Amino acid sequence: MKDFSLALSALSARKLVSALSILLTAFGFMTAFTVLQTGSAIENRIARDSRAADIVIGAKGSPLQLVLSSVYHADIPVGNIAYADAEKWMKHPHIASAVPLALGDNWHGKRIVGTTRGYADSYQATMAAGGWWQKPFEAVAGAAVALNVGDTFAGSHGLSEGGHHHDAQPYKIVGKLNPTGGVVDRLILTSVDSVLLLHGQEAHHHHDDEDKTHAADHDHADEAPTEEEHHHHGQDEAHDRAEAAPGTPAEITALLVKTRSPMAMMNLPRSVNRETALQAVNPALEMARLRSVFGVGSKSLVLFSGLLIALVALSIFAGVAGSLDSRTNDLAVLRALGYTRARLFRIIVMEGMAITMAGIALGLAVGVVGFAALSARIEALNGSPLISPTPALGILCAAVFAAGFIACLIPAWRASRSEPARLLSQRA
Amino acid sequence: MPILELSNIQHPLGDANARLLSLSSLTIEPAQRLLLIGPSGAGKTTLLNIMSGLLQPAAGTAQLMGQDYAGINASVRDLLRRQHIGFVFQKLHLIGHLSAAENIRLAADIPDHAHIYALMTRMNIADLTERKASQLSHGEAQRVAIARALSHRPKIVFADEPTSALDDAQAEAVAKLLIDEAAANGAALVVATHDARLKPYFDDVMEMAI
Numbered sequence: 001m002k003d004f005s006l007a008l009s010a011l012s013a014r015k016l017v018s019a020l021s022i023l024l025t026a027f028g029f030m031t032a033f034t035v036l037q038t039g040s041a042i043e044n045r046i047a048r049d050s051r052a053a054d055i056v057i058g059a060k061g062s063p064l065q066l067v068l069s070s071v072y073h074a075d076i077p078v079g080n081i082a083y084a085d086a087e088k089w090m091k092h093p094h095i096a097s098a099v100p101l102a103l104g105d106n107w108h109g110k111r112i113v114g115t116t117r118g119y120a121d122s123y124q125a126t127m128a129a130g131g132w133w134q135k136p137f138e139a140v141a142g143a144a145v146a147l148n149v150g151d152t153f154a155g156s157h158g159l160s161e162g163g164h165h166h167d168a169q170p171y172k173i174v175g176k177l178n179p180t181g182g183v184v185d186r187l188i189l190t191s192v193d194s195v196l197l198l199h200g201q202e203a204h205h206h207h208d209d210e211d212k213t214h215a216a217d218h219d220h221a222d223e224a225p226t227e228e229e230h231h232h233h234g235q236d237e238a239h240d241r242a243e244a245a246p247g248t249p250a251e252i253t254a255l256l257v258k259t260r261s262p263m264a265m266m267n268l269p270r271s272v273n274r275e276t277a278l279q280a281v282n283p284a285l286e287m288a289r290l291r292s293v294f295g296v297g298s299k300s301l302v303l304f305s306g307l308l309i310a311l312v313a314l315s316i317f318a319g320v321a322g323s324l325d326s327r328t329n330d331l332a333v334l335r336a337l338g339y340t341r342a343r344l345f346r347i348i349v350m351e352g353m354a355i356t357m358a359g360i361a362l363g364l365a366v367g368v369v370g371f372a373a374l375s376a377r378i379e380a381l382n383g384s385p386l387i388s389p390t391p392a393l394g395i396l397c398a399a400v401f402a403a404g405f406i407a408c409l410i411p412a413w414r415a416s417r418s419e420p421a422r423l424l425s426q427r428a
Numbered sequence: 429m430p431i432l433e434l435s436n437i438q439h440p441l442g443d444a445n446a447r448l449l450s451l452s453s454l455t456i457e458p459a460q461r462l463l464l465i466g467p468s469g470a471g472k473t474t475l476l477n478i479m480s481g482l483l484q485p486a487a488g489t490a491q492l493m494g495q496d497y498a499g500i501n502a503s504v505r506d507l508l509r510r511q512h513i514g515f516v517f518q519k520l521h522l523i524g525h526l527s528a529a530e531n532i533r534l535a536a537d538i539p540d541h542a543h544i545y546a547l548m549t550r551m552n553i554a555d556l557t558e559r560k561a562s563q564l565s566h567g568e569a570q571r572v573a574i575a576r577a578l579s580h581r582p583k584i585v586f587a588d589e590p591t592s593a594l595d596d597a598q599a600e601a602v603a604k605l606l607i608d609e610a611a612a613n614g615a616a617l618v619v620a621t622h623d624a625r626l627k628p629y630f631d632d633v634m635e636m637a638i
Contacts, residue, residue, distance in 0.1 A: 001526075001533045013525030333521045336482065337535050337576075338510020340503045421482040 003343065007350035010330075014323050018355065021319025025359025026366065028312035029400050032305040033367035036392040038374065039301040046072075049183040050283040052099065052122035053256035054265045057081070057089055057272060063281040064290060070101055070254035071283045073111050073183055077103055080251035081278055089255065089272065089280075094264035099256045102195040105155035110145045112155050112171070112188045114195030119256070120177065123184045130175035136197050139171045139190040143179035147188070155198070169198055196250060305396070312359070313403035320352045321411040328418065336420035348412035349405065356404025360397055429494055431512075431583045431616050432456040432479055437488035439478060441471050447638075449474050451488070454634075456584065456616050461607060463627060464620040466636030472620035475636075476586050479618065480513055481505045493583065510535075514577030514615065516606070518589040520569050524562035528553060528572045531561050536580035547575050550612075551605065570602060578609050584616040591623050603629045 011018040050071050058066040059079030068075035083100075090098040099122065102114030113119070117132055120140070130149035133139060141147040151173045171190060179185055257280075259265045265282065272280035324331075334344060437451040449471040456462060464472045477483035478490050481497040490497050493512055497505055514535065522531045532548070533539040548554040551571045556564065564572060570590070577585050587606055591599035603626050610617040619626060627633055 001530050001539075006526075006534075009525055009530070329519075329521055330523045333517075333523060334534070335506070336480075336509075336515050336517075336521075338506050338508075338513075340506040342503065421477045 003347050004350055007347050007354060010323070010327070010347075011351055011354055017319055017322060021315050021355045022358045022362060024315035024319075025312050025355060025400070025404070026362035028308045028315065029360055029363030029396070030367040030370065032308040032312075032400075033363060033393065033396055034371055034374070035301055035308075036305055036396060037367070037371045040392055041375070045182070046287050047284075048123075048181065050287065052119060052258075053283055054259045055257040055269055055272075055280050055282055056254055057086060057257060057278050057280045058254035060277060060279045063279060064286050066254065066279060066281050067283045067286045069103070070256065071183075073113075073187065077253045078279070080253060081255075083250040083252055085276065085278055086252060086255045089257070089268075089278075092268070094260050094268055096258045096260045098258075100192055100252045101254045101256060102192045103253045104195060104199060105157055107145075107147070107153050107155055107171075107188055110142070110186055110188055112139070112190060112195070114190055114192040116192070120184060120189060122256075122258075123180050123182050125177045125180050125184050128176045128178040130173070133174055133189075133191050133194075136191060136194045137169060137171050138174040139188050139194070140175035140177060141173050142177050142185040142187045142189070144185040145188055147173045147176075149173055149176050192252070306399075309396075309399050309403045312400055313407040316352050316355050316359075316404045317407040317411065319355050320348060320408055321414070324348075324411055324414055327415075331415050331418035332420045332422065335418050341416040344418065345412045345416040348415040349408045352404055352408030352411070353401075356401060359404075360400055363400075364397075430455045430457055431460075431493060433489075433491045434479065435489055437475075437478060437485045437490065439471075439474055439483070439485045439487070441469070441474060443469065447471075449478075451475065456618065458583065458616055459611065459614055460616045460632065461610070461630045462616070462618045463630035463633045464618065464636055465622065465624065465627065465633060467622055467638055470636035470638050472622075472636055473588065476588060476618070476620050480515070480586055481509055510537075511580075512583040514580070514582035514585040516573050516577045516585065516587040516590050518592060520573040522561035522564070522569055522572060522576075525560065527558050527560055528564065528568075529557040531572055532576045532579045535576050539579065540581070543581070544575070544579050547578060547609070551575055551609070567598070571605065574602075574605060574609060578613050578615065581613055582615050584618065585610050587617070587619045589621050589623070590619060591621065591626060596625065599623065599625050 050067075053071055056066055056070050058070060058077070059081050061078035065075050066078045069077040086098075086100070089095065097118060099116055099119045100114075101119070103111060104114075105112040125142075127140075128143070130140070141151075147153060152170045153173075154170045171188070171194070173188075177184065257268070259268060269280035269282055272278050331344060334347075335341075339347075432455070434451055434454040436453075437449065439449045441447045441449055464475060466472055474483065478485050481490065481492060484498060492508055495508060497508075500508070522528075523534070526534070529544070529548075532544055545554065548557065551574065553568060553571045553575065556568055556572065561569060561572065574590075577587070585606070590606060591602050594602060606617060606619070607629055619630070
């Protein structure tokens with residue numbers, strides 16, 4: 001009888017214990033897989049969404065809020081900055097490109113972003129249908145926005161649903177982007193002029209080509225509230241004020257900057273923060289700070305996964321070792337029949353590894369389905385699915401495999417010590 | 429060449445009186461039938477363990493097929509036992525979750541299926557092939573255990589108390605089965621027992637006393 005068949009037969013003889021061990025292994029693997037996948041997907045999303053900017057320049061205030069509002073579109077803006085102030089930095093020799101952002105309105109919760117084509121390009125967003133805007137109040141919809149080419153809509157004031165509608169000046173969708181898996185999927189992009197004109201500020205003629213290299217000569221406006229206004233639900237007030245005063249000097253919400261060198265990325269924020277009334281923030285540093293504050297960094301996920309793998313190892317150990325006492329005679333018989341200690345060791349390791357492999361396979365199957373479901377749920381919530389290249393999957397499989405092997409060693413060693421001589425002493 | 433040779437064996441029996449098993453010389457030839465008979469505590473099991481290489485004697489030498497157990501490592505000893513020795517335990521020790529055929533095939537790495545089938549047919553257990561050992565009657569299990577001991581064509585079979593707790597008819601049937609099958613396979617047979625009913629079936633009887 002082949003040793004592997006013998007191992008499988010032994011597992012099959014204690015179906016309940018084996019099934020429990022496999023289920024526990026699968027559950028541990030699946031949970032670790034989901035935790036790592038989700039963490040990895042979120043990290044990827046954070047990194048992908050921030051690739052439009054090495055530095056964000058905006059109004060003084062909370063640096064994290066500036067990053068969340070301008071890069072991730074997950075918060076209200078800190079305030080506005082005068083275009084004239086931003087323009088000085090656009091022409092700085094250490095800046096490779098600068099993209100302006102003018103926020104203030106939404107359509108059913110999807111932000112309308114006044115910007116340049118360079119913004120979409122920085123996310124490698126490509127056009128699925130239609131084309132780019134050519135004149136004010138033409139817009140391009142992200143993949144997760146329920147608008148298609150030819151649709152018209154009126155923006156609502158504010159950055160979330162519920163503000164009053166700009167019915168007098170509807171937008172028209174002239175282009176639809178392909179999915180990128182990033183923040184741009186859930187945005188409606190338009191020219192900065194559209195936002196400026198809608199809110200009564202001086203429109204600036206700008207050129208996308210210039211934006212891509214050195215930020216172009218734009219006037220931008222933004223009706224995003226100041227910090228103080230946030231506390232008093234001031235968006236509407238700011239908006240009304242802007243609309244009531246045509247010709248107000250152009251303001252923008254933020255400037256997304258790509259630097260020419262890592263050194264510039266480090267030094268430029270210091271210069272901006274020291275020498276001007278503006279604030280410059282490195283998004284990567286701010287997000288790292290946020291993660292460290294809440295302890296949800298990748299180390300925590302790895303540690304948690306490590307604990308789960310340890311639990312998996314314990315369940316495999318229990319599954320294999322738990323049966324040894326009742327199998328003492330069976331193992332001694334094999335020894336008496338000439339099975340070497342090494343062979344017995346291998347058979348027990350095979351039992352443990354069969355549990356491990358079955359657990360991994362089951363956990364992987366359920367984990368993949370579970371992650372897909374979670375991704376779909378997140379997609380339903382914010383428009384973009386979690387997409388992960390699963391870099392941790394191979395490592396996790398190897399770790400659980402190794403844990404299973406280690407968990408088998410002690411039971412296998414015990415089994416290999418079975419003493420056949422005592423079989424001849426047993427009396428009926 | 430003798431199958432088994434013991435000389436100047438001495439080994440403690442491990443009882444309170446610190447008695448020793450002492451045996452100056454014992455040789456077992458091919459197809460020989462030897463009965464070790466004596467009461468419990470006489471050292472029959474200790475001697476079987478020494479003969480099969482499961483126990484190293486405190487003094488003396490034990491050789492199987494010309495190889496001194498003491499001169500080879502444990503793994504080689506295991507393989508030697510696997511190749512040349514068959515066991516029938518008093519408690520049979522079939523593995524309950526395996527079928528009768530699987531239990532029999534455990535004794536050989538490359539089972540001779542034709543030989544095993546012929547053996548099972550002769551012993552009237554061919555129809556039990558797929559039945560789990562845990563579902564066999566004692567009589568069926570005893571025949572499966574004997575078939576397992578002979579399935580790999582060993583040179584020698586050791587049987588420990590094979591007829592204890594059996595009535596006369598059953599004891600005679602088991603003794604005849606063991607002797608006939610060992611003879612049919614050309615194997616020597618060594619039976620350790622306290623059952624005097626077996627004496628008539630053996631050429632050589634070695635009395636062991638306390």
